[in-house]
Amino acid sequence: MRIVVHPQRGFYRLLFIRGDYVRGVGQVTISQTPKGPRPKNFLYRKQGKKHPRPAPTKDLISALREGEVQLTAPDTHFLAFLSDHQIASSEVKCCRICLLEDRFTPIAMGEGVKSDHETICYDCALKELRREIGYLGSFGRRSMEHIGALLSLYRDVNRVLAALQPEQLDTHLTLFDRLDVTKVEETSRLDDLPLPELFRMHAGVERLRPVQQLALDKGLLAGKDLLVVSATASGKTFIGEMAGIRNYLEGRGRMLFLVPLVALANQKYQRFRERYGSFLRVSLHTGVSRLNLPETRAVGERDIEAAIVVGTYEGIDHHLRTGQRIRNVGTIVIDEVQMLEDPDRGHRLDGLIARLKELAPGAQFLYLSATIGVPHLLAMKLDAELVTYAERPVPLERHLIFVGRQHKIRYIKQLVEDAFRRQSSKGSRGQTIVFTNSRARCYVIAEALGRRAAPYHAGLTSRERHEVEEKFSTGALAAVVTTSALGAGVDFPASQVIFDSLAMGIEWLSVQEFHQMSGRAGRPDFHDQGRVVILAEPGGSYSRESSNTEEEVALALLKGEMEEVAPLYDLEESSEEFVANAVVCNGEIGILERMNQRMVGRAEPPLDALLAKGLIQRSDGRYIITPLARVMAEHFIGLERLDQLRKMAEKTEDSLGILVELEALEEDRSEYRKGKGRR
Secondary structure (H helix, E strand, O other), X not given: OEEEEEEEOOEEEEEEEEOOEEEEEEEEEEEEEOOEEEEEEEEEEEOOOOOOEEOOHHHHHHHHHHOEEEEOOOOHHHHHHHHHOOOOEEEOOXXXXXXXXXXXXXXXXXXXXXXXXXXXXXHHHHHHHHHXXXXXXXXXXXXXXXXXXXXXXXXXXXXXXXXXXXXXXXXXXXEEEEEOOOOOOOOOEHHHOOOOHHHHHHOOOOEOOHHHHHHHHOOHHHOOOEEEEEOOOOOHHHHHHHHHHHHHHOOOOEEEEEEOOHHHHHHHHHHHHHHHOOOOXXXXXXXXXXXXXXXXXXXXXXXXXXXXXXXXXXXXXXXHHOOOOOOOEEEEEEOOHHHHHOOOOHHHHHHHHHHHHHHOOOOEEEEEEOOOOOHHHHHHHXXXXXXXXXXXXXXXXXXXXXXXXXXXXXXXXXXXXXXXHOEOOOOOXXXXXXXXXXXXXXXXXXXXXXXXXXXXXXXXXXXXXXXXXXXXXXXXXXXXXXXXXHOOOOOOOEOEEEEOOOEEOOEEOOHHHHHHHHOOEOOOOXXXXXXXXXXXXXXXOOOOOOOOOHHHHHHHHHHOOOOOOOOXXXXXXXHHHHHHHHHHOOOEHHHHHHHHHHOOOEEOOOHHHHHHOOOEEEEOOEEEEOHHHXXXXXXXXXXXXXXXXXXXXXXXXXXXXXXXXXXXXXXXXXXXXXXXXXX
């Protein structure tokens, strides 16, 4: 039998262990007598019994002589008593908390967990953590697994607590992981490539970046269609420039460079004009506003026949949907092609690509993205060669902090100020993008951060957005606070991204959206490294319909894999794209079928419904497109919205009232689509 002796204040606790089980628990004091230290007041109870009973001290001495005695800490009085009775002993490290709960858990060297000034076992340490963090909120299973992993890594309760609820932020403690840069082989010099001299003179590039070299190796300058998947700021735009301007200067046609946002289009337009405007016409095509206001006027030349046309998806698509053509196109760049997965706009991008392939069959298509799930499958669907480069241009640290919502702004302020105080080896100050879930929250956070912060969202005027962009680019702002407006690629050279929320509205971010937003942190021309910080509220939620909580979503996003780009289109979406394709091909049935088949997503067949409602008619191998169907195409609406418009028009002639009601219905539909797509 093993007898473990644990010194306590004024007495000794004893565990009587046979095999792996505690058979009994004792308590004894050692008093000094003329004969030396002797035991007295020995109490003993069998395991499972509630109350101890007095027992003869001679029985204790007999048990000690017959058993293996181990002390949990050196104790001169007990050792003297053992020595007087010629009883051998040894020392053992074990968990004190287990001993107090009648368990014996030995702790081998390096296996214990530090808790204040003692070492305890892992299980007891985890219980201590649960008690300490209980007031933060309800942690889910995935979150506790992460906390357990931190405990295994640090072997220190206080250090884990500092990572979960830091009084003072210590990025060494909150670090979740680090995505490092892997050095690649030497890349080509621009002067050594078969590129027009005029382009090389103005490109401002001496040597290719790794992803650019990979694109070159996959046939970029041989006219191959490519899907390029690489981190933000890795140099994807220049891939489009090399192919597009070379194709134009060598007589193969003009370049279309298409992006999802007006702000991003403006930035690309300015970039191309500054570099190539001295010898090429560059134009901007983002759609026409009916309001003649300064903030809605075009900021650049609007010429669809220019050498380089920068446009938004909808701006170019509207041109096609009205029956107009785009001629002599040699290169078409689709930036942020992951927008195919967008619940509201994905079907339109999908249809636009199909329409452009039909109108410019000889053009080279380049699809660019920082985040694509299962990219080789999308490359097959687009009939393009895949170019992937997994490394980032600068290393990225990702940090996770569990914190109550009421404390988030305090941490954001500290993180923003810390970043702005620092200067990189390239001479740039650290600047921050803060993502949150609503416009109202943007203003709350920006106001708390002070004059060096500004809100940025889709509700601002064009002039207001431009002012924020200009201030950020010149280093006048330490932070912008935004909704998802910056997730899709507007070029803010930020070193740090903070997630105040992991939701857009009431819907959790997808893994793809999270990676897209995270990718804004760290630019090779400005920073030595990027940093992403997630502030996750334990038990936090933005919708009663979701059982997930923010801290669990945080871990799922950090560890998650992106899904395949495989959208499904309902009757509303498929009917809108069907009539748009029909307008472009002028109703030619064979061409229309080919265009529909080129789309990546799977559509609910709309033909029977369109025929039944008389919106199109079949005649001599073609479809006759009615004026109402052309309205559908031009105004980006499908059958459902058309029916709603008809019913509203029958009830009232108040066009403004119809518009407001239709907008509300569209918002409801958008929320439904987002929720359906993410469950």
